[in-house]
Amino acid sequence: MMNITLNNGIEMPLLGFGTYLLRDGVACEHAVLNALSTGYRLIDTAAAYNNEESVGRAIKKSNVKREEIFVTTKFLPADDSAHEKAKRSFEASLKKLGLDYIDLYLIHIPQGDVNSSWKAMEELYKEGKVRAIGVSNFNMDQVQHLLKQHRVVPAVNQVETHPFCQRTAMQEGLKSQGIRLESWAPFAQGRNELFNNELLKAISSKYNKSIAQVVLRWLIQKEVVVIPKSANMKRIRENFNVFDFELTLSDMTSIESLDRGRGLIYHV
Numbered sequence: 001m002m003n004i005t006l007n008n009g010i011e012m013p014l015l016g017f018g019t020y021l022l023r024d025g026v027a028c029e030h031a032v033l034n035a036l037s038t039g040y041r042l043i044d045t046a047a048a049y050n051n052e053e054s055v056g057r058a059i060k061k062s063n064v065k066r067e068e069i070f071v072t073t074k075f076l077p078a079d080d081s082a083h084e085k086a087k088r089s090f091e092a093s094l095k096k097l098g099l100d101y102i103d104l105y106l107i108h109i110p111q112g113d114v115n116s117s118w119k120a121m122e123e124l125y126k127e128g129k130v131r132a133i134g135v136s137n138f139n140m141d142q143v144q145h146l147l148k149q150h151r152v153v154p155a156v157n158q159v160e161t162h163p164f165c166q167r168t169a170m171q172e173g174l175k176s177q178g179i180r181l182e183s184w185a186p187f188a189q190g191r192n193e194l195f196n197n198e199l200l201k202a203i204s205s206k207y208n209k210s211i212a213q214v215v216l217r218w219l220i221q222k223e224v225v226v227i228p229k230s231a232n233m234k235r236i237r238e239n240f241n242v243f244d245f246e247l248t249l250s251d252m253t254s255i256e257s258l259d260r261g262r263g264l265i266y267h268v
């Protein structure tokens with residue numbers, strides 16, 4: 001497993017497990033348990049996914065030490081009383097997850113009162129309740145705005161990133177501020193026939209890997225954090241099995257031709 005170092009010195013796995021659409025209950029619990037037993041050490045959830053209790057139960061049942069797991073969750077900023085609501089949302093997430101700290105806490109979407117929300121995040125960070133704070137679905141203007149107003153620099157920006165939306169300029173812009181790019185929907189949620197793409201098919205047969213593995217490996221080699229989701233044990237394992245091969249520079253570059261320069265899911 002490969003880690004990256006965030007701007008405050010803490011380590012974050014480059015490969016994690018996404019939980020969007022894993023419904024609260026046994027389905028989610030099983031998937032997260034399977035992921036942990038496969039070796040995933042980063043779990044991505046959100047208050048909005050309504051599955052934090054199941055994620056928390058899986059973490060407890062896994063017998064993996066808490067400090068070995070990197071847990072990310074997120075909240076949606078409110079329009080009014082945003083500071084207080086951010087704190088309340090944090091406490092609710094912590095309780096549902098059954099944890100006493102979060103590794104990475106994110107503003108899920110740049111909506112509502114972001115400034116008051118970020119102040120609350122900074123406080124949680126200073127109190128040691130979260131090891132790092134970051135944002136999600138922010139464009140570069142929104143990131144710059146945050147940087148101008150506040151002291152703590154976000155550790156990551158989690159945005160839709162995959163072969164059809166590569167975020168090359170954003171990754172450079174974030175890097176210059178010490179912020180890491182984290183990909184959500186590395187497979188574009190299967191849209192645009194990603195799993196039937198001819199170029200990706202040709203590259204994957206060359207390495208005797210699947211398209212999913214090539215896409216994850218391509219992002220990992222670019223040092224983009226990936227959090228693929230799967231409800232299926234075989235695919236959970238497949239998505240983790242990406243550390244035994246390396247794409248050549250020429251194959252890395254050829255994937256660049258697939259970029260359409262904008263998100264398929266959010267047009268950010």
Ligand SMILES: NC(=O)C1=CN([C@@H]2O[C@H](COP(=O)(O)OP(=O)(O)OC[C@H]3O[C@@H](n4cnc5c(N)ncnc54)[C@H](OP(=O)(O)O)[C@@H]3O)[C@@H](O)[C@H]2O)C=CC1
Nearest residue numbers: 018019020044136184185186187188189212228229230231
């Ligand atoms: N911050 C934000 O706003 C957002 C964050 N996220 C986070 O990012 C994570 C990943 O994104 P997500 O939206 O889930 O989409 P993904 O791009 O990870 O795609 C998930 C889909 O791909 C399928 N799949 C998974 N592995 C394979 C494989 N090896 N071969 C073929 N199909 C496969 C899954 O099906 P199956 O389950 O049947 O395997 C599922 O239908 C989320 O789970 C969530 O944690 C996602 C969206 C927005």
Ligand SMILES: O=C1CO[C@H](CO)[C@@H](O)[C@@H]1O
Nearest residue numbers: 020046048108109189265
């Ligand atoms: O986190 C999320 C899961 O994916 C959704 C899109 O399909 C997003 O709306 C949401 O932000």
